[in-house]
Amino acid sequence: MQIAVLGTGEVGRRLATKLVSLGHEVTLGSRTADNAEAVKWAGATGGAHGTFADAAASAELVVNATGGLVSLAVLEAAGAANLRGKVLIDVSNPLDFSGGMPPTVVTPDGGSLAEQLQKAFPEVRVVKTLNTMANAVMVEPGRVPGHHNVFLSGDDETAKAVVADLLGSFGWPADRIIDLGDLTSARGVELLLPLWLRLYGTLGTGDFNFSVVTAPPA
Protein backbone atom coordinates (compact mmCIF):
# COMPACT_ATOMS: atom_id res chain seq x y z
CA MET A 1 0.00 0.00 0.00
CA GLN A 2 1.08 3.60 -0.63
CA ILE A 3 1.27 5.14 2.83
CA ALA A 4 2.11 8.65 4.01
CA VAL A 5 3.49 9.05 7.51
CA LEU A 6 3.22 12.69 8.57
CA GLY A 7 5.79 13.65 11.16
CA THR A 8 9.52 12.93 11.28
CA GLY A 9 9.83 12.48 15.05
CA GLU A 10 10.57 9.19 16.76
CA VAL A 11 6.99 7.96 16.45
CA GLY A 12 6.72 8.78 12.75
CA ARG A 13 10.06 7.23 11.89
CA ARG A 14 9.34 4.10 13.91
CA LEU A 15 5.99 3.56 12.19
CA ALA A 16 7.39 4.41 8.76
CA THR A 17 10.28 1.97 9.18
CA LYS A 18 7.93 -0.80 10.22
CA LEU A 19 5.65 -0.11 7.26
CA VAL A 20 8.62 -0.23 4.85
CA SER A 21 9.70 -3.55 6.38
CA LEU A 22 6.21 -4.90 5.69
CA GLY A 23 6.57 -4.03 2.00
CA HIS A 24 4.58 -0.80 1.86
CA GLU A 25 5.65 2.19 -0.19
CA VAL A 26 6.08 4.82 2.46
CA THR A 27 6.63 8.56 2.17
CA LEU A 28 7.71 10.35 5.32
CA GLY A 29 6.13 13.79 5.22
CA SER A 30 7.43 16.95 6.82
CA ARG A 31 6.95 20.68 6.63
CA THR A 32 9.78 21.08 4.12
CA ALA A 33 10.80 18.80 1.27
CA ASP A 34 14.38 18.50 2.51
CA ASN A 35 13.88 17.84 6.25
CA ALA A 36 17.20 16.41 7.49
CA GLU A 37 15.60 13.60 9.54
CA ALA A 38 13.40 12.59 6.63
CA VAL A 39 16.28 12.57 4.14
CA LYS A 40 18.38 10.47 6.52
CA TRP A 41 15.48 8.10 7.16
CA ALA A 42 14.77 7.67 3.44
CA GLY A 43 18.46 6.96 2.76
CA ALA A 44 18.57 4.32 5.49
CA THR A 45 15.33 2.51 4.69
CA GLY A 46 14.61 2.95 1.01
CA GLY A 47 11.48 4.93 1.78
CA ALA A 48 10.62 8.27 0.21
CA HIS A 49 10.34 11.73 1.74
CA GLY A 50 8.55 14.93 0.83
CA THR A 51 6.31 17.69 2.06
CA PHE A 52 3.11 16.86 3.92
CA ALA A 53 1.25 17.58 0.69
CA ASP A 54 3.57 15.42 -1.44
CA ALA A 55 3.25 12.53 0.98
CA ALA A 56 -0.53 12.76 1.26
CA ALA A 57 -1.11 13.21 -2.46
CA SER A 58 0.41 9.87 -3.42
CA ALA A 59 -0.92 7.91 -0.44
CA GLU A 60 -3.84 5.52 -0.10
CA LEU A 61 -3.60 5.73 3.69
CA VAL A 62 -2.20 8.52 5.89
CA VAL A 63 -0.73 8.29 9.39
CA ASN A 64 -0.75 11.38 11.60
CA ALA A 65 2.33 11.04 13.80
CA THR A 66 2.83 14.73 14.45
CA GLY A 67 2.62 16.46 17.79
CA GLY A 68 -1.02 16.81 18.73
CA LEU A 69 -0.85 20.59 19.10
CA VAL A 70 0.28 21.03 15.47
CA SER A 71 -1.74 18.21 13.88
CA LEU A 72 -4.54 20.44 12.61
CA ALA A 73 -2.03 22.75 10.91
CA VAL A 74 -0.19 19.77 9.46
CA LEU A 75 -3.36 18.37 7.90
CA GLU A 76 -4.12 21.81 6.49
CA ALA A 77 -0.64 21.83 4.96
CA ALA A 78 -1.24 18.32 3.60
CA GLY A 79 -4.38 19.68 1.97
CA ALA A 80 -8.01 18.56 2.11
CA ALA A 81 -7.94 17.49 -1.55
CA ASN A 82 -4.96 15.23 -0.93
CA LEU A 83 -6.63 13.64 2.09
CA ARG A 84 -10.16 13.25 0.75
CA GLY A 85 -11.70 9.80 1.21
CA LYS A 86 -8.54 8.36 2.73
CA VAL A 87 -8.10 6.52 6.02
CA LEU A 88 -6.21 8.70 8.49
CA ILE A 89 -4.64 6.82 11.38
CA ASP A 90 -4.26 9.33 14.19
CA VAL A 91 -1.63 8.25 16.73
CA SER A 92 -0.99 11.75 18.05
CA ASN A 93 -1.45 13.05 21.58
CA PRO A 94 -2.57 16.63 22.23
CA LEU A 95 -0.15 17.28 25.09
CA ASP A 96 0.66 20.83 26.13
CA PHE A 97 4.12 21.04 27.69
CA SER A 98 4.10 24.85 27.86
CA GLY A 99 3.40 24.79 31.60
CA GLY A 100 6.26 22.35 32.23
CA MET A 101 5.96 18.76 33.40
CA PRO A 102 3.57 17.06 33.64
CA PRO A 103 1.91 18.23 30.44
CA THR A 104 -1.82 18.76 30.26
CA VAL A 105 -4.08 17.10 27.72
CA VAL A 106 -5.77 19.63 25.47
CA THR A 107 -9.45 18.79 24.90
CA PRO A 108 -10.77 20.83 21.94
CA ASP A 109 -14.41 21.80 22.62
CA GLY A 110 -14.32 19.40 25.57
CA GLY A 111 -13.65 16.49 23.21
CA SER A 112 -10.65 14.90 21.58
CA LEU A 113 -8.11 15.99 19.02
CA ALA A 114 -9.24 13.11 16.81
CA GLU A 115 -12.76 14.54 16.73
CA GLN A 116 -11.38 17.99 15.99
CA LEU A 117 -9.45 16.62 13.01
CA GLN A 118 -12.51 14.70 11.80
CA LYS A 119 -14.66 17.83 12.04
CA ALA A 120 -12.11 19.93 10.14
CA PHE A 121 -11.75 17.25 7.44
CA PRO A 122 -15.17 15.57 7.21
CA GLU A 123 -14.21 13.62 4.10
CA VAL A 124 -11.25 11.96 5.82
CA ARG A 125 -11.87 8.65 7.62
CA VAL A 126 -10.19 9.22 10.98
CA VAL A 127 -9.26 6.23 13.14
CA LYS A 128 -7.60 6.84 16.50
CA THR A 129 -5.26 4.10 17.67
CA LEU A 130 -1.82 3.27 19.12
CA ASN A 131 -1.51 6.57 21.03
CA THR A 132 -1.59 4.81 24.41
CA MET A 133 1.83 3.19 24.30
CA ALA A 134 5.51 3.77 23.53
CA ASN A 135 6.34 3.75 19.84
CA ALA A 136 8.52 0.65 20.21
CA VAL A 137 5.54 -1.29 21.55
CA MET A 138 3.25 -0.02 18.76
CA VAL A 139 5.18 -1.90 16.10
CA GLU A 140 6.38 -4.83 18.25
CA PRO A 141 3.73 -5.73 20.83
CA GLY A 142 5.75 -8.82 21.79
CA ARG A 143 8.24 -6.53 23.59
CA VAL A 144 5.69 -6.63 26.40
CA PRO A 145 4.85 -10.25 27.16
CA GLY A 146 1.38 -11.59 27.81
CA HIS A 147 -1.99 -10.04 27.21
CA HIS A 148 -2.25 -6.30 26.63
CA ASN A 149 -4.39 -4.15 24.41
CA VAL A 150 -4.59 -1.57 21.70
CA PHE A 151 -7.68 0.60 21.30
CA LEU A 152 -9.53 1.63 18.16
CA SER A 153 -11.92 4.59 17.80
CA GLY A 154 -13.60 5.81 14.65
CA ASP A 155 -16.86 6.56 12.90
CA ASP A 156 -16.12 4.55 9.74
CA GLU A 157 -16.36 0.77 10.21
CA THR A 158 -14.56 -0.03 6.97
CA ALA A 159 -11.71 2.27 7.91
CA LYS A 160 -11.44 0.61 11.31
CA ALA A 161 -11.27 -2.80 9.62
CA VAL A 162 -8.41 -1.57 7.40
CA VAL A 163 -6.57 -0.29 10.49
CA ALA A 164 -7.22 -3.50 12.43
CA ASP A 165 -5.64 -5.44 9.53
CA LEU A 166 -2.63 -3.16 9.61
CA LEU A 167 -2.35 -3.62 13.40
CA GLY A 168 -2.50 -7.36 12.80
CA SER A 169 0.48 -7.07 10.46
CA PHE A 170 2.33 -5.24 13.26
CA GLY A 171 1.77 -8.26 15.50
CA TRP A 172 -1.48 -7.37 17.26
CA PRO A 173 -3.81 -10.39 17.35
CA ALA A 174 -7.44 -9.50 16.64
CA ASP A 175 -8.48 -10.37 20.21
CA ARG A 176 -6.10 -7.73 21.60
CA ILE A 177 -7.71 -4.93 19.58
CA ILE A 178 -10.54 -3.28 21.53
CA ASP A 179 -12.95 -1.37 19.31
CA LEU A 180 -14.26 1.36 21.60
CA GLY A 181 -16.84 2.55 19.11
CA ASP A 182 -17.23 5.92 17.47
CA LEU A 183 -14.68 8.70 17.45
CA THR A 184 -15.96 10.29 20.66
CA SER A 185 -14.25 7.39 22.41
CA ALA A 186 -10.92 8.94 21.42
CA ARG A 187 -11.48 11.23 24.43
CA GLY A 188 -10.81 8.33 26.76
CA VAL A 189 -7.61 7.18 25.10
CA GLU A 190 -6.22 10.71 24.74
CA LEU A 191 -6.85 11.32 28.47
CA LEU A 192 -4.92 8.17 29.31
CA LEU A 193 -1.62 9.91 28.61
CA PRO A 194 -1.12 11.54 32.03
CA LEU A 195 -1.31 8.09 33.65
CA TRP A 196 0.94 6.62 30.95
CA LEU A 197 3.53 9.34 31.54
CA ARG A 198 3.40 8.81 35.30
CA LEU A 199 3.85 5.06 34.90
CA TYR A 200 6.72 5.70 32.51
CA GLY A 201 8.41 7.64 35.30
CA THR A 202 7.53 5.11 37.99
CA LEU A 203 8.53 2.03 36.00
CA GLY A 204 11.56 3.67 34.37
CA THR A 205 10.77 2.13 30.99
CA GLY A 206 8.35 2.51 28.11
CA ASP A 207 8.16 -1.25 27.70
CA PHE A 208 4.78 -1.60 29.32
CA ASN A 209 1.19 -1.46 28.21
CA PHE A 210 -2.34 -1.48 29.56
CA SER A 211 -4.38 -4.62 29.58
CA VAL A 212 -8.12 -4.62 30.11
CA VAL A 213 -8.78 -7.68 32.24
CA THR A 214 -12.33 -9.00 32.23
CA ALA A 215 -14.16 -11.68 34.11
CA PRO A 216 -15.17 -14.66 31.99
CA PRO A 217 -18.85 -14.62 30.99
CA ALA A 218 -21.02 -16.09 33.77
Place this chain on the structure above:
Amino acid sequence: MQIAVLGTGEVGRRLATKLVSLGHEVTLGSRTADNAEAVKWAGATGGAHGTFADAAASAELVVNATGGLVSLAVLEAAGAANLRGKVLIDVSNPLDFSGGMPPTVVTPDGGSLAEQLQKAFPEVRVVKTLNTMANAVMVEPGRVPGHHNVFLSGDDETAKAVVADLLGSFGWPADRIIDLGDLTSARGVELLLPLWLRLYGTLGTGDFNFSVVTAPPA
Protein backbone atom coordinates in the same frame (compact mmCIF):
# COMPACT_ATOMS: atom_id res chain seq x y z
CA MET B 1 -10.21 0.93 63.46
CA GLN B 2 -12.80 3.71 63.74
CA ILE B 3 -13.59 4.64 60.14
CA ALA B 4 -15.88 7.29 58.65
CA VAL B 5 -17.22 6.68 55.17
CA LEU B 6 -18.56 9.93 53.75
CA GLY B 7 -21.22 9.38 51.13
CA THR B 8 -24.24 7.07 51.16
CA GLY B 9 -24.23 6.19 47.48
CA GLU B 10 -23.40 2.77 46.12
CA VAL B 11 -19.64 3.27 46.47
CA GLY B 12 -19.85 4.48 50.07
CA ARG B 13 -22.19 1.71 51.16
CA ARG B 14 -20.10 -0.95 49.43
CA LEU B 15 -16.90 0.21 51.11
CA ALA B 16 -18.60 0.69 54.48
CA THR B 17 -20.10 -2.80 54.38
CA LYS B 18 -16.71 -4.32 53.54
CA LEU B 19 -15.06 -2.40 56.37
CA VAL B 20 -17.72 -3.59 58.86
CA SER B 21 -17.18 -7.18 57.68
CA LEU B 22 -13.47 -6.75 58.41
CA GLY B 23 -14.26 -5.79 62.00
CA HIS B 24 -13.93 -2.01 61.78
CA GLU B 25 -16.28 0.37 63.56
CA VAL B 26 -17.77 2.28 60.67
CA THR B 27 -19.91 5.39 60.62
CA LEU B 28 -21.60 6.18 57.33
CA GLY B 29 -21.72 9.94 57.05
CA SER B 30 -24.26 12.01 55.19
CA ARG B 31 -25.50 15.57 55.00
CA THR B 32 -28.25 14.91 57.50
CA ALA B 33 -28.23 12.70 60.60
CA ASP B 34 -31.25 10.71 59.47
CA ASN B 35 -30.45 9.99 55.82
CA ALA B 36 -32.74 7.13 54.81
CA GLU B 37 -30.03 5.14 52.99
CA ALA B 38 -27.68 5.49 55.95
CA VAL B 39 -30.30 4.45 58.48
CA LYS B 40 -31.18 1.43 56.36
CA TRP B 41 -27.52 0.53 55.89
CA ALA B 42 -26.78 0.82 59.62
CA GLY B 43 -29.76 -1.38 60.44
CA ALA B 44 -28.65 -4.05 58.01
CA THR B 45 -24.96 -4.13 58.89
CA GLY B 46 -24.61 -3.06 62.50
CA GLY B 47 -22.65 0.02 61.47
CA ALA B 48 -23.40 3.53 62.68
CA HIS B 49 -24.66 6.58 60.82
CA GLY B 50 -24.51 10.31 61.35
CA THR B 51 -23.70 13.64 59.82
CA PHE B 52 -20.43 14.15 57.96
CA ALA B 53 -19.15 15.94 61.07
CA ASP B 54 -20.33 13.18 63.45
CA ALA B 55 -18.68 10.53 61.33
CA ALA B 56 -15.39 12.40 60.93
CA ALA B 57 -15.17 13.42 64.58
CA SER B 58 -15.06 9.87 65.88
CA ALA B 59 -12.92 8.43 63.09
CA GLU B 60 -9.24 7.57 62.90
CA LEU B 61 -9.47 7.25 59.13
CA VAL B 62 -11.91 8.90 56.70
CA VAL B 63 -13.05 7.70 53.27
CA ASN B 64 -14.37 10.23 50.78
CA ALA B 65 -16.91 8.34 48.70
CA THR B 66 -18.99 11.34 47.71
CA GLY B 67 -19.50 12.63 44.19
CA GLY B 68 -16.37 14.47 43.14
CA LEU B 69 -18.20 17.73 42.40
CA VAL B 70 -19.48 17.99 46.00
CA SER B 71 -16.46 16.54 47.82
CA LEU B 72 -14.98 19.88 48.79
CA ALA B 73 -18.29 21.00 50.31
CA VAL B 74 -18.64 17.66 52.09
CA LEU B 75 -15.22 17.98 53.71
CA GLU B 76 -16.09 21.53 54.76
CA ALA B 77 -19.24 20.14 56.36
CA ALA B 78 -17.20 17.42 58.05
CA GLY B 79 -15.02 20.19 59.45
CA ALA B 80 -11.27 20.80 59.35
CA ALA B 81 -10.94 20.18 63.08
CA ASN B 82 -12.59 16.77 62.76
CA LEU B 83 -10.31 15.82 59.87
CA ARG B 84 -7.00 17.16 61.16
CA GLY B 85 -4.09 14.73 61.02
CA LYS B 86 -6.23 11.89 59.69
CA VAL B 87 -5.74 9.75 56.63
CA LEU B 88 -8.34 10.59 53.99
CA ILE B 89 -8.86 7.94 51.34
CA ASP B 90 -10.24 9.71 48.31
CA VAL B 91 -12.06 7.34 45.95
CA SER B 92 -14.16 10.03 44.31
CA ASN B 93 -14.25 11.04 40.67
CA PRO B 94 -14.83 14.66 39.63
CA LEU B 95 -17.21 13.87 36.79
CA ASP B 96 -19.49 16.56 35.43
CA PHE B 97 -22.64 15.05 33.93
CA SER B 98 -24.31 18.44 33.41
CA GLY B 99 -23.60 18.35 29.67
CA GLY B 100 -25.04 14.83 29.35
CA MET B 101 -23.15 11.65 28.52
CA PRO B 102 -20.25 11.16 28.39
CA PRO B 103 -19.37 13.27 31.42
CA THR B 104 -16.26 15.42 31.45
CA VAL B 105 -13.56 15.19 34.09
CA VAL B 106 -13.21 18.43 36.04
CA THR B 107 -9.57 19.38 36.61
CA PRO B 108 -9.37 22.08 39.31
CA ASP B 109 -6.54 24.50 38.46
CA GLY B 110 -5.46 22.03 35.76
CA GLY B 111 -4.81 19.39 38.42
CA SER B 112 -6.84 16.78 40.27
CA LEU B 113 -9.66 16.89 42.77
CA ALA B 114 -7.41 15.04 45.23
CA GLU B 115 -4.89 17.90 45.07
CA GLN B 116 -7.68 20.42 45.50
CA LEU B 117 -8.88 18.64 48.65
CA GLN B 118 -5.31 18.41 49.98
CA LYS B 119 -4.77 22.12 49.36
CA ALA B 120 -8.02 23.05 51.12
CA PHE B 121 -7.21 20.77 54.08
CA PRO B 122 -3.41 20.83 54.39
CA GLU B 123 -3.48 18.96 57.69
CA VAL B 124 -5.34 16.00 56.21
CA ARG B 125 -3.28 13.16 54.75
CA VAL B 126 -4.95 12.58 51.38
CA VAL B 127 -4.42 9.30 49.55
CA LYS B 128 -6.10 8.75 46.19
CA THR B 129 -6.93 5.17 45.35
CA LEU B 130 -9.62 2.76 44.06
CA ASN B 131 -11.32 5.36 41.84
CA THR B 132 -10.38 3.49 38.65
CA MET B 133 -12.73 0.54 38.99
CA ALA B 134 -16.30 -0.50 39.80
CA ASN B 135 -17.12 -0.52 43.51
CA ALA B 136 -17.70 -4.29 43.49
CA VAL B 137 -14.12 -4.82 42.27
CA MET B 138 -12.70 -2.39 44.87
CA VAL B 139 -13.64 -4.68 47.74
CA GLU B 140 -13.37 -8.01 45.92
CA PRO B 141 -10.54 -7.89 43.39
CA GLY B 142 -10.93 -11.64 42.77
CA ARG B 143 -14.14 -10.88 40.83
CA VAL B 144 -11.76 -10.12 37.98
CA PRO B 145 -9.38 -13.05 37.56
CA GLY B 146 -5.67 -12.77 36.98
CA HIS B 147 -3.35 -9.82 37.34
CA HIS B 148 -4.79 -6.32 37.54
CA ASN B 149 -3.88 -3.23 39.47
CA VAL B 150 -4.94 -0.57 41.92
CA PHE B 151 -3.13 2.76 42.03
CA LEU B 152 -2.00 4.81 45.00
CA SER B 153 -1.20 8.54 45.01
CA GLY B 154 -0.30 10.71 47.99
CA ASP B 155 2.24 12.99 49.57
CA ASP B 156 2.41 11.18 52.93
CA GLU B 157 4.31 7.89 52.82
CA THR B 158 2.99 6.69 56.18
CA ALA B 159 -0.57 7.38 55.09
CA LYS B 160 0.01 5.45 51.86
CA ALA B 161 1.33 2.50 53.89
CA VAL B 162 -1.83 2.54 56.03
CA VAL B 163 -3.96 2.55 52.89
CA ALA B 164 -1.92 -0.22 51.27
CA ASP B 165 -2.54 -2.35 54.37
CA LEU B 166 -6.24 -1.67 54.13
CA LEU B 167 -6.20 -2.57 50.44
CA GLY B 168 -4.41 -5.78 51.41
CA SER B 169 -7.28 -6.60 53.76
CA PHE B 170 -9.67 -6.07 50.83
CA GLY B 171 -7.77 -8.74 48.90
CA TRP B 172 -5.23 -6.68 46.99
CA PRO B 173 -1.80 -8.34 47.12
CA ALA B 174 1.04 -5.86 47.65
CA ASP B 175 2.44 -6.53 44.18
CA ARG B 176 -0.83 -5.38 42.59
CA ILE B 177 -0.69 -1.96 44.27
CA ILE B 178 1.16 0.57 42.12
CA ASP B 179 2.41 3.56 44.07
CA LEU B 180 2.42 6.33 41.48
CA GLY B 181 4.16 8.79 43.80
CA ASP B 182 2.97 12.14 45.09
CA LEU B 183 -0.56 13.47 44.88
CA THR B 184 -0.05 15.14 41.50
CA SER B 185 -0.24 11.60 40.09
CA ALA B 186 -3.94 11.62 40.99
CA ARG B 187 -4.40 13.60 37.77
CA GLY B 188 -3.64 10.49 35.76
CA VAL B 189 -6.05 8.21 37.61
CA GLU B 190 -8.86 10.76 37.63
CA LEU B 191 -8.48 11.22 33.86
CA LEU B 192 -8.78 7.47 33.38
CA LEU B 193 -12.53 7.62 33.97
CA PRO B 194 -13.63 8.52 30.43
CA LEU B 195 -11.88 5.38 29.15
CA TRP B 196 -13.30 3.33 32.03
CA LEU B 197 -16.82 4.54 31.23
CA ARG B 198 -16.38 3.75 27.55
CA LEU B 199 -15.12 0.26 28.32
CA TYR B 200 -18.03 -0.22 30.70
CA GLY B 201 -20.33 0.48 27.77
CA THR B 202 -18.36 -1.66 25.33
CA LEU B 203 -17.94 -4.64 27.65
CA GLY B 204 -21.42 -4.35 29.17
CA THR B 205 -20.11 -5.06 32.68
CA GLY B 206 -18.16 -3.33 35.43
CA ASP B 207 -16.33 -6.57 36.21
CA PHE B 208 -13.11 -5.54 34.54
CA ASN B 209 -10.00 -3.71 35.56
CA PHE B 210 -6.81 -2.29 34.14
CA SER B 211 -3.58 -4.18 34.39
CA VAL B 212 -0.22 -2.56 33.77
CA VAL B 213 1.79 -5.19 31.94
CA THR B 214 5.55 -4.80 32.00
CA ALA B 215 8.43 -6.56 30.35
CA PRO B 216 10.63 -8.58 32.73
CA PRO B 217 13.88 -6.79 33.62
CA ALA B 218 16.53 -7.42 30.93
